[in-house]
Amino acid sequence: MKSGNLFLKLCICVLSLCAFQTNLLSQVNPQTWGKEPYVSPEVHPDHSVTFRISTPAAKEVLLSTSWLSGKNNKMTKDSTGMWSITVDPLEPELYGYSFLVDGLKVLDPANLQIKRDYVILENLFLIPGKQADLYAVNDINHGTLSKVWYDSKTLGIKRRLSVYTPYGYEGGKDNYPVLYLLHGVGGDENAWPELGRACQILDNLIAQGKVKPMIVVMPNGHVNQQAAAGDGPAGFIRPAFGADVFNGQFEKSFMPDIVSFIESHFRAKTDKTNRAIAGLSMGGMHTLTIANMNPGKFDYIGLFSPATPPTLDNRNGNSEFYNQVDSETSLKALKKSGYKVYWIGCGKDDFLYQNLATFKKALDNNQLKYTYRESTGGHTWENWRLYLSEFTPLLFR
Amino acid sequence: MKSGNLFLKLCICVLSLCAFQTNLLSQVNPQTWGKEPYVSPEVHPDHSVTFRISTPAAKEVLLSTSWLSGKNNKMTKDSTGMWSITVDPLEPELYGYSFLVDGLKVLDPANLQIKRDYVILENLFLIPGKQADLYAVNDINHGTLSKVWYDSKTLGIKRRLSVYTPYGYEGGKDNYPVLYLLHGVGGDENAWPELGRACQILDNLIAQGKVKPMIVVMPNGHVNQQAAAGDGPAGFIRPAFGADVFNGQFEKSFMPDIVSFIESHFRAKTDKTNRAIAGLSMGGMHTLTIANMNPGKFDYIGLFSPATPPTLDNRNGNSEFYNQVDSETSLKALKKSGYKVYWIGCGKDDFLYQNLATFKKALDNNQLKYTYRESTGGHTWENWRLYLSEFTPLLFR
Numbered sequence: 001m002k003s004g005n006l007f008l009k010l011c012i013c014v015l016s017l018c019a020f021q022t023n024l025l026s027q028v029n030p031q032t033w034g035k036e037p038y039v040s041p042e043v044h045p046d047h048s049v050t051f052r053i054s055t056p057a058a059k060e061v062l063l064s065t066s067w068l069s070g071k072n073n074k075m076t077k078d079s080t081g082m083w084s085i086t087v088d089p090l091e092p093e094l095y096g097y098s099f100l101v102d103g104l105k106v107l108d109p110a111n112l113q114i115k116r117d118y119v120i121l122e123n124l125f126l127i128p129g130k131q132a133d134l135y136a137v138n139d140i141n142h143g144t145l146s147k148v149w150y151d152s153k154t155l156g157i158k159r160r161l162s163v164y165t166p167y168g169y170e171g172g173k174d175n176y177p178v179l180y181l182l183h184g185v186g187g188d189e190n191a192w193p194e195l196g197r198a199c200q201i202l203d204n205l206i207a208q209g210k211v212k213p214m215i216v217v218m219p220n221g222h223v224n225q226q227a228a229a230g231d232g233p234a235g236f237i238r239p240a241f242g243a244d245v246f247n248g249q250f251e252k253s254f255m256p257d258i259v260s261f262i263e264s265h266f267r268a269k270t271d272k273t274n275r276a277i278a279g280l281s282m283g284g285m286h287t288l289t290i291a292n293m294n295p296g297k298f299d300y301i302g303l304f305s306p307a308t309p310p311t312l313d314n315r316n317g318n319s320e321f322y323n324q325v326d327s328e329t330s331l332k333a334l335k336k337s338g339y340k341v342y343w344i345g346c347g348k349d350d351f352l353y354q355n356l357a358t359f360k361k362a363l364d365n366n367q368l369k370y371t372y373r374e375s376t377g378g379h380t381w382e383n384w385r386l387y388l389s390e391f392t393p394l395l396f397r
Numbered sequence: 398m399k400s401g402n403l404f405l406k407l408c409i410c411v412l413s414l415c416a417f418q419t420n421l422l423s424q425v426n427p428q429t430w431g432k433e434p435y436v437s438p439e440v441h442p443d444h445s446v447t448f449r450i451s452t453p454a455a456k457e458v459l460l461s462t463s464w465l466s467g468k469n470n471k472m473t474k475d476s477t478g479m480w481s482i483t484v485d486p487l488e489p490e491l492y493g494y495s496f497l498v499d500g501l502k503v504l505d506p507a508n509l510q511i512k513r514d515y516v517i518l519e520n521l522f523l524i525p526g527k528q529a530d531l532y533a534v535n536d537i538n539h540g541t542l543s544k545v546w547y548d549s550k551t552l553g554i555k556r557r558l559s560v561y562t563p564y565g566y567e568g569g570k571d572n573y574p575v576l577y578l579l580h581g582v583g584g585d586e587n588a589w590p591e592l593g594r595a596c597q598i599l600d601n602l603i604a605q606g607k608v609k610p611m612i613v614v615m616p617n618g619h620v621n622q623q624a625a626a627g628d629g630p631a632g633f634i635r636p637a638f639g640a641d642v643f644n645g646q647f648e649k650s651f652m653p654d655i656v657s658f659i660e661s662h663f664r665a666k667t668d669k670t671n672r673a674i675a676g677l678s679m680g681g682m683h684t685l686t687i688a689n690m691n692p693g694k695f696d697y698i699g700l701f702s703p704a705t706p707p708t709l710d711n712r713n714g715n716s717e718f719y720n721q722v723d724s725e726t727s728l729k730a731l732k733k734s735g736y737k738v739y740w741i742g743c744g745k746d747d748f749l750y751q752n753l754a755t756f757k758k759a760l761d762n763n764q765l766k767y768t769y770r771e772s773t774g775g776h777t778w779e780n781w782r783l784y785l786s787e788f789t790p791l792l793f794r
Contacts, residue, residue, distance in 0.1 A: 057499035059454065102454035106503050112513055112626060113633045119509065125633060139555065139623075139630040142546040148567060149539040158536065170545060171662030226536075229509060233536040236510045236522060265568030 038082065040110040041097075041125045047089040049125070053099050053108060056081025062100040063087070075099075092132035093382060094197065096122035117195055117381075118186035119238055133204070134389050135197040140207040141167035145199050147189070147231075150261040154253035159220060160227035161258065162189045163266065164199050166206055166213035175267045177396040178215045179300075180258070181388070182279030182286050185241055188228035189220040195381050201389050211392045214276075215268055219258050221283055223249040245282065248321040251289045255297070273340075276395050278302025280384045281352070285311065288359075289322070292330045296337035300395050303344045304387040305352060305379050308359035326359065331366040341394050342370035345387040349378040435479065437507040438494075438522045444486040446522070450496050450505060453478025459497040460484070472496075489529035490779060491594065493519035514592055514778075515583035516635055530601070531786050532594040537604040538564035542596050544586070544628075547658040551650035556617060557624035558655065559586045560663065561596050563603055563610035572664045574793040575612045576697075577655070578785075579676025579683045582638055585625035586617040592778050598786050608789045611673075612665055616655050618680055620646040642679065645718040648686045652694070670737075673792050675699025677781045678749070682708065686719070689727045693734035697792050700741045701784040702749060702776050705756035723756065728763040738791050739767035742784040746775040 040052040051063050053075070061075040061083040068087060075083040096115060099106045107114060113124040126132060143166040152159045166176065181198060183191035192198040198216060205211035224244035226232035244250075263270045275298045279287035284306020291301045309326040324330055342363075346356050363370055373390065377383055437449040448460050450472070458472040458480040465484060472480040493512060496503045504511060510521040523529060540563040549556045563573065578595060580588035589595040595613060602608035621641035623629035641647075660667045672695045676684040681703020688698045706723040721727055739760075743753050760767055770787065774780055 053501075055499070055501040057456065058501070101498070101501065101503075102452070104450075104452040104454070104498065104503065105506050106498075106501065107518075109502050111633075112516065112518065112635055114511060114518075116509055121504075121509065121511075136632065137624070137628065137630050142555065142557075144543050144545045146541050146543040148541045149564070158539065160539075167546070227534070231534065233534050235533065236508075238509055 038110060040108055041123075043125065043127060044086075047092075047127050047129075048086055049090060049127075050084055050086040051075070051097065051099075051108070052082055052084045052110065053101070053106070054080070054082045055101055058083065058101045060100075060102055063097060064100045064105065065095070065097040067095060090127045092127045092129035094124065094126050094132060094135050094385070096124055098122050115194055116190075131386065131389070134201050135385060136204075137200055138204060138207070140203060142203050143167050143199060143206075144170060145193055148265075149227075150257065150265075152253055152257040154257050155223055155249060157226055159225075159257075160189055160231065161220060162193050162218040163262075164193070164202055164216040164218070165266070166202065166215070168213065169215070169267070173267070175269045176213060176215045177274035177276070178217060178262060178266075178268045179276040179278065179392065179395060180217050180219070180254075182219070182221055182277070182283030184279075184281030184283055185245060187283075188222060188225060188239065189218055190228045190231075192216075192218040196385055196388060198388060201385065202392065205389065205392060212396045214392075214396065215262070215266055217258065217262050219254075221250050221279075221286055223247070223253070246285065246322070251286055251293065251321075254286075254290050255294055259297075272297060273299050274396060276300030276302070276341075278304060278343075278388075278391055279306070280304040280387075281379065282307055284308070289325045291339075292325050292334050295330075295333040299338075299340040301339060301342045302387070302391045304384050304391075305346050305350050306344070306356065306359075307352060308355050309362075310355040310358040311352060326362050328366065331362065331368060335366060335368050340397075342368065343373065343391050343394065344370055345373040345375060345383070345390070347375050347377040347379065347383050349376070351379060435507060437505055438520075440522065440524060441483075444489075444524050444526075445483055446487060446524075447481055447483040448472070448494065448496075448505070449479055449481045449507065450498070450503070451477070451479045452498055455480065455498045457497075457499055460494060461497045461502065462492070462494040464492060487524045489524045489526035491521065491523050491529060491532050491782070493521055495519050512591055513587075528783065528786070531598050532782060533601075534597055535601060535604070537600060539600050540564050540596060540603075541567060542590055545662075546624075547654065547662075549650055549654045551654050552620055552646060554623055556622075556654075557586055557628065558617060559590050559615040560659075561590070561599055561613040561615070562663070563599065563612070565610065566612070566664070570664075572666045573610060573612045574671035574673070575614060575659060575663075575665045576673040576675065576789070576792060577614045577616070577651075579616070579618055579674070579680030581676075581678030581680055582642060584680075585619060585622060585636065586615055587625045587628075589613075589615040593782055593785060595785060598782065599789065602786065602789060609793045611789075611793065612659070612663055614655065614659050616651075618647050618676075618683055620644070620650070643682065643719070648683055648690065648718075651683075651687050652691055656694075669694060670696050671793060673697030673699070673738075675701060675740075675785075675788055676703070677701040677784075678776065679704055681705070686722045688736075689722050689731050692727075692730040696735075696737040698736060698739045699784070699788045701781050701788075702743050702747050703741070703753065703756075704749060705752050706759075707752040707755040708749060723759050725763065728759065728765060732763060732765050737794075739765065740770065740788050740791065741767055742770040742772060742780070742787070744772050744774040744776065744780050746773075748776060 038052050042050040063073045063085050075085040077083050108123045111123040115124050143164050146163045148163050149158050149160050181192050206213055222244050229239040230236050262268055277287050277298045284303040291298050375383055435449050439447040460470045460482050472482040474480050505520045508520040511518055512521050540561050543560045545560050546555050546557050578589050603610055619641050626636040627633050659665055674684050674695045681700040688695050772780055
């Protein structure tokens with residue numbers, strides 16, 4: 001069995017990546033190494049899900065999730081020390097979870113898929129079907145995701161952004177319209193690609209002919225960051241937002257730094273009818289500020305569960321700047337410049353719902369037309385993924 | 398304190414990303430949320446390092462690492478339930494670790510940086526200085542990292558690869574030389590960018606003027622994968638290699654699928670003097686196979702801790718193909734076609750060391766010139782990062 005011998009050697013070869021770590025080696029049998037000793041999570045045909053973790057010494061293990069709220073999350077132990085719980089069938093969606101082992105937050109050792117939302121890590125799994133099929137990597141043509149650095153002359157630093165270019169961009173000659181897609185206060189340039197599944201949503205909707213091929217630019221909205229935590233010169237830090245939030249600098253740097261970089265470095269169409277901007281929460285406020293302060297630059301504007309001017313009770317020490325955003329003068333200028341789509345989405349349970357109602361009234365009072373989409377739920381990525389999939393088909397028509 | 402109120406709202410807003418998860422909320426004070434309750438790992442000025450984890454219920458907590466082999470790894474608990482250990486000063490390098498809490502492998506809850514090596518997740522930290530400064534994101538010009546899909550006509554599937562383009566590529570007009578950089582048996586198209594810090598090494602050496610700007614193409618060497626586990630149509634699976642290893646398909650698909658895609662979709666120089674290929678372990682065997690079977694296509698060949706033909710005792714059922722690789726005919730054809738650099742690096746403790754000696758003898762017997770670099774250590778990413786930083790300065794001169 002020489003090929004078996006080869007295989008064993010290769011196993012050892014990879015094992016040596018962790019350099020014969022005593023603890024690991026004692027757990028690993030090279031014959032089964034790389035195979036799952038057990039499956040977690042196990043999605044059953046009826047979309048009920050079993051979660052498992054082997055920890056014989058534990059006294060109490062809980063399944064820690066947002067979507068099990070109020071229901072039993074206590075796992076039970078079998079005679080081998082394997083803890084498990086099976087939850088009722090779930091709707092198609094992308095879900096996160098972790099375990100609490102005697103009070104300690106533990107990621108699922110059997111699940112390699114991890115997402116980071118601000119400072120919270122969770123394991124991921126997908127219940128397929130319906131809307132959630134847009135979040136899967138399907139066997140279709142795929143665009144490219146790039147991490148690109150640009151010089152922010154306004155801020156005096158190098159910064160990183162994520163760029164989705166549609167299938168056909170590399171090696172092609174066409175110019176494409178551009179959607180600028182902004183994240184919320186917990187995010188960075190990785191948020192829409194990772195938590196928002198933006199590339200999968202675009203790939204799928206473009207393949208279905210429902211969305212026009214476009215470039216999607218996902219910058220970092222925190223001016224105190226050069227790149228997502230761990231990806232910039234600050235090193236392996238934890239992210240922390242603070243005084244940079246709503247200090248006006250991101251909005252001021254947007255057109256001269258980001259839009260001009262994209263339009264000079266990518267094959268982007270550069271007129272108003274080929275520019276869209278959308279954002280969630282803090283990024284919704286960024287979006288409406290940038291759109292209102294630059295009338296005639298964007299034909300498509302999308303606010304997803306947006307923070308709105310009424311949210312900024314004292315405009316965070318930047319009253320002079322932010323007071324202009326929803327002033328009669330600004331709103332009239334925006335109306336005069338014209339736009340094709342002004343789209344607002346919000347969940348019924350969103351804590352920003354009331355403030356948004358006040359802002360919509362200001363739009364109404366100035367006869368600014370918009371589409372309002374009210375969904376269930378609150379301030380969640382479930383809603384933002386949904387809004388992206390509903391907003392993008394309206395663009396560049 | 399209206400801005401404080403806003404800040405609290407925004408905190409809640411992000412917290413709602415995990416949708417008011419009871420367990421988390423009870424742990425989180427919005428005033429300090431996002432700030433570190435404690436630091437782990439803490440790198441001290443003398444490069445000793447303190448690791449911490451708060452888990453009052455645990456009976457035994459170990460620091461699980463490869464680099465602490467043989468030394469004390471037992472952590473001690475203080476009166477608050479915080480476990481800690483301080484290790485002696487470490488050499489500059491990128492390090493991984495995790496914890497073993499009563500036998501359960503646990504990632505550090507205070508460290509957001511995680512790497513995946515095949516099916517093993519570990520937290521990351523960097524001890525700065527010397528060689529390790531090449532692995533840091535420094536405040537210099539940066540290239541772009543892209544995840545690109547191509548049609549593999551040979552294999553009949555769509556596949557993904559990673560592409561590094563140097564600073565100036567986007568928006569520029571120049572054509573660049575190309576290094577094809579191949580991973581080992583545990584890897585995929587994410588291995589060199591993530592574990593190998595290839596983009597940081599290239600950025601830093603290009604900024605220092607030691608390496609010529611080049612495109613670096615990092616494909617997936619497992620023909621049973623369309624993309625890294627979790628990133629392809631197979632969904633959120635665990636990776637598993639097997640019959641695909643050394644079945645000859647990757648090598649056969651390389652020129653018609655990957656090289657032709659890159660040269661038609663990127664601004665690549667397409668002659669022998671502007672093509673380099675290098676790989677580690679299994680990727681070293683891929684490299685020498687591709688180079689030997691395509692004489693006159695690559696002027697620069699790099700083998701990092703390579704598997705070599707003697708490793709393939711029975712050529713894994715593909716004797717006909719692999720027997721050609723180191724045949725007299727192939728080696729003579731390679732010699733006749735000529736090349737500028739044939740570079741081999743290996744650690745003294747590598748388990749492939751003896752097989753490599755046999756292969757070098759075959760090169761010697763055929764008067765094929767090569768540079769041999771012997772380093773300390775074994776079959777590790779520490780060596781492969783080092784080799785990349787020594788090999789790339791030799792290219793395209």
